Every structure is written in structure tokens, then in C-alpha cells.
Amino acid sequence: MGQQSLIYAFVARGTVILAEYTEFTGNFTTIASQCLMKLPASNNKFTYTCDGHTFNYLVExxxxxxxxxxxxxxxQVPIAFLDRVKDDFTKRYGGGKAATAAANSLNRDFGSKLKEHMQYCVDHPEEISKLAKVKAQVSEVKGVMMENIEKVLDRGExxxxLVDKTENLRSQVLIPVIALQVSFGVFIINATLLMLPFRE
Structure with a gap:
């Protein structure tokens, strides 16, 4: 995979770009910024294609x-890159400096990290591919587990x-049995009294 496969990256808070990195010139920075303005705020991954390039976004x-x-x-490679950058950025700045940082104020600290992550992803496509397959398998297993849990919950209801019906049936059957036991007990008592020898 060529070194020019990942050409530009940034991290933004809302629409404010905090850190960015590229070694190239072109209108891709403008297009990426325009797409950023139109992205939904919901946590998700988005990919747009334009002029032979993909503009990949992870919003979280x-x-x-x-x-x-x-x-x-x-x-696979762009999505893996985004996951790596998100994890690194969150570890470094989560809940702190990034929440109030000004535009491009993290360039010096994090711009070089963007370059490192780009280089790593470009140099290790096989590892990225394996990781993507494992993540896909984990997602598939999660999906199956969720289906099974839903089925169990349905069965639980x-x-x-069934338990309620069983309790109702049990109580309906129990009343005649108790009555039978009581009447059988009375019969035994009566029979015993009849068998007792009569003394005067």
C-alpha cells in the first residue's frame, strides 16, 4: 500500500478542528471541512466519496x-485509523483539555500523533485486515447473543x-383434594367410632 493512501486527517470538537495533519495540498481539506459541517451529531461512522477519495468520519x-x-x-484501513486515533485522543484528552481547546490548538501535540497513526495503518494493512475480521466476528457474535437474549426474554414472559396458569390449576385442583381429604378423614373417624365396642 502506498504512502499516499491516507492523505489528510483531523480531530474536531463539533465543527472546530483541534488538530490536523497532511503532507499534501489539494481541495480535500476544504471538502472534508464542508462535510464536517453537514454531519449528524449522532455517534456513528460515515463515509463520503468524491473525486477518487473517501472522506471517512467517526463521530463520538x-x-x-x-x-x-x-x-x-x-x-478497512481508514476505519481502523479512525478507531486508533479516537482511542489515543480519548486517552490523552478525554474530559479535559479538548473540551475547551481553541481551533488548531492541539496541532503541535496531536498532529504528530495523526502522522504516526497514518504511517502505522499504511505500513500494516494485513494486521488491520485481521483486526477488522475479528471485529466483524465479534459484532456477529454480539448480534446472535442479542437475538438469543430476546428469545429468552420472550420465553421468560x-x-x-405458564407459571400463573399452573398456580391457577393447582389451586383449582387443591380445593377438591382438600375437601376429599377432609371428608375421608371424617369417614375414618366415623368408621372408627362405629367399630368401637359399645360398653354400658
Missing amino acids: DGFTYCVVAVESVGR KIEL
Whole structure:
């Protein structure tokens, strides 16, 4: 994979870019900023394609992580890059400096980190691919587990209904049994009294 596969990256709080990195010139920075303005605020991943490039975004907890990549790279490497950057950024600045930082004020500290993450992702595409497969498998397992939990919960409701019905049946059957036991007890007492020898 060529070194030019990831060409621009930034981290923003809302629409304020806090740190960015690129070694290239072009209109991709303008397009990336325009897309940032139009992104929904919900936590999610977004990819836009324009002029042979993908503009990949990860929005989480008010921060947006972006990487512009050559379209031929695919989605795995850019998404892995975004995950790495988000984790690193959150460890360094979570809940602190980033919440109030001015535009481009984290460039000196975090711009070099963006470069390192770009280089790592470009140099290790096989590892990124394996990691993406593992994440996909984990997501699939999560999905199956959620389905199973929903089925168990549905069954739980059905089991509760069965328990209620069983309790009702039990109480309905118990009354005649108790009555039978009482009447059988009275019969035994009467029979015993009849069998007692009569003395005068």
C-alpha cells in the first residue's frame, strides 16, 4: 500500500478542528471541512466519496475524527485509523483539555500523533485486515447473543404465563383434594367410632 493512501486527517470538537495533519495540498481539506459541517451529531461512522477519495468520519461523544483516503484503499484501513486515533485522543484528552481547546490548538501535540497513526495503518494493512475480521466476528457474535437474549426474554414472559396458569390449576385442583381429604378423614373417624365396642 502506498504512502499516499491516507492523505489528510483531523480531530474536531463539533465543527472546530483541534488538530490536523497532511503532507499534501489539494481541495480535500476544504471538502472534508464542508462535510464536517453537514454531519449528524449522532455517534456513528460515515463515509463520503468524491473525486477518487473517501472522506471517512467517526463521530463520538461530540468529537469527530476524520481521515481522507484514496478510494482504492477501501474502508478497512481508514476505519481502523479512525478507531486508533479516537482511542489515543480519548486517552490523552478525554474530559479535559479538548473540551475547551481553541481551533488548531492541539496541532503541535496531536498532529504528530495523526502522522504516526497514518504511517502505522499504511505500513500494516494485513494486521488491520485481521483486526477488522475479528471485529466483524465479534459484532456477529454480539448480534446472535442479542437475538438469543430476546428469545429468552420472550420465553421468560411465556414461562411466567405458564407459571400463573399452573398456580391457577393447582389451586383449582387443591380445593377438591382438600375437601376429599377432609371428608375421608371424617369417614375414618366415623368408621372408627362405629367399630368401637359399645360398653354400658
